[in-house]
Amino acid sequence: MKAFTIVDHNTGTLRPADIPAPPAPSKNQVRLELIGTSINPIDPLVAKGYGAPLLNTKRQVPLIPGRDAVARVVDVGQGVTDLRPGQRVLVAASPRTGGTYAAVFNLPRKCVAPIEDSLSDATAAGLGYAGLTALQALAAAGLSADNARGKNLCINGASGGVGSIALVLARRWGATITAVASQRNQDWVRRLGADQTVDYRDPAAMAAINADIILNFAAPDDTHRKDPLLDGLRQRNSPGRAYVNTTNPLLSSVTNKGVVGGLATSGGIYLKKRLAARRAGIRYRWVLFKEDAEQLAYLAKVFADPDTPTIVSGSQPLEALPEAFNDPKGVPSPGKGVFMVDAP
Incomplete structure (x- = not known):
C-alpha cells in the first residue's frame, strides 16, 4: 500500500513508502480510502519529535503523519451504524490517533463526519484539523x-x-x-x-x-x-x-x-x-485540539454553502506532498494548500 512515512525523527523527512495495508477496522473504527489531504504546521514538528512524550510516547517508526483528509468509507467496525461504504467523509484526527498520509487508514468514528455532494473534495481536504481548532x-x-x-x-x-x-x-x-x-x-x-x-x-x-x-x-x-x-x-x-x-x-x-x-x-x-x-x-x-464528529459535521455544512468563501489557496497532486512537507520555509500559505489523489 502506498503511504508517506517518517523513518527518522532526527531529520523528520517525509518519504514515499510501500507498507502493509491496515487490518480490518476494530470496534467503533472506520476504514477509509484517501481522496485528498493537507499539511498542518504541527505535522512537520511532530515528525521531528515535537511533543513526543505525549503524542508518540514509544517513538514508533515508521510514523505516518497527517491530521486531516477527505476520504471514502471502505468498511466499518462493530458499533458503527451510521456510515456506509462508498460514503465521503470529512476527517480530523489528533496527533496521537493516527495519520492520514496513506492510501487506506483506520480511524475512530469520532474523527469523521459524512459530507454533502456540495462540499468539494479540495475544500474538505484542508478543512478538518484547522477547522476544528x-x-x-x-x-x-x-x-x-x-x-x-x-x-x-x-x-x-x-x-x-x-x-x-x-x-x-x-x-x-x-x-x-x-x-x-x-x-x-x-x-x-x-x-x-x-x-x-x-x-x-x-x-x-x-x-x-x-x-x-x-x-x-x-x-x-x-x-x-x-x-x-x-x-x-x-x-x-x-x-x-x-x-x-x-x-x-x-x-x-x-x-x-x-x-x-x-x-x-x-x-x-x-x-x-x-x-x-x-x-x-x-x-x-x-486551546488544545479535540476530536469531535459533531463539530466536524457543522464545519462540513458551513463550507458546503456556495456563499462561503474558499479557504484553499492551491491544489497539487498527492505526489507533491513530501516536497512541501519537507520545505524548511514551512507550510504553504495563505489559507490551506491541499494534495489530491486524483489531481487534474
Whole structure:
C-alpha cells in the first residue's frame, strides 16, 4: 500500500513508502480510502519529535503523519451504524490517533463526519484539523453563531489555515473583525471578510487595535512573555473581554522537560497568565485540539454553502506532498494548500 512515512525523527523527512495495508477496522473504527489531504504546521514538528512524550510516547517508526483528509468509507467496525461504504467523509484526527498520509487508514468514528455532494473534495481536504481548532478557539472565547453579531474581534495569524477558517466563521456569525496578517496576505483576509487589516510588523497599528476579543493563532514570542495584543486588551475597560491562544508552550515544554516537568512548567505559566487576566476582567484560555464528529459535521455544512468563501489557496497532486512537507520555509500559505489523489 502506498503511504508517506517518517523513518527518522532526527531529520523528520517525509518519504514515499510501500507498507502493509491496515487490518480490518476494530470496534467503533472506520476504514477509509484517501481522496485528498493537507499539511498542518504541527505535522512537520511532530515528525521531528515535537511533543513526543505525549503524542508518540514509544517513538514508533515508521510514523505516518497527517491530521486531516477527505476520504471514502471502505468498511466499518462493530458499533458503527451510521456510515456506509462508498460514503465521503470529512476527517480530523489528533496527533496521537493516527495519520492520514496513506492510501487506506483506520480511524475512530469520532474523527469523521459524512459530507454533502456540495462540499468539494479540495475544500474538505484542508478543512478538518484547522477547522476544528478554529471552531474550538471561538468557543473558548465565548463566541457562537447565537451571540457573535456585533462583537469586536481581532484574529492574529488570520491568513493561516486556522485563522482563515476562524475568520470565515466569525464573519458568517456577524462579528466585526480586525485581521492581523503580513502585508502580502492583506488581500486574502479581506476576501474572507475582514473589516480591517493590520500588518503585524507595524507596532503602532498593532497597539491601536480596537477589539474586545483576541484570537491569537501566532506565537507571541518563544518565551510567551511578550504579548502586545494581551497588553492592549488589559488597557480596555469594556465588558466581555477575552483572549484565546492556540500557540501555547505545552508541547514545547513537554518536549524539553518530559511529561511531568513539561506539564508542571506549562501549567504554571497558564495559571499565572489566567489569574492575571482574570484580575483585569479578561477571560483567558489556551486551546488544545479535540476530536469531535459533531463539530466536524457543522464545519462540513458551513463550507458546503456556495456563499462561503474558499479557504484553499492551491491544489497539487498527492505526489507533491513530501516536497512541501519537507520545505524548511514551512507550510504553504495563505489559507490551506491541499494534495489530491486524483489531481487534474
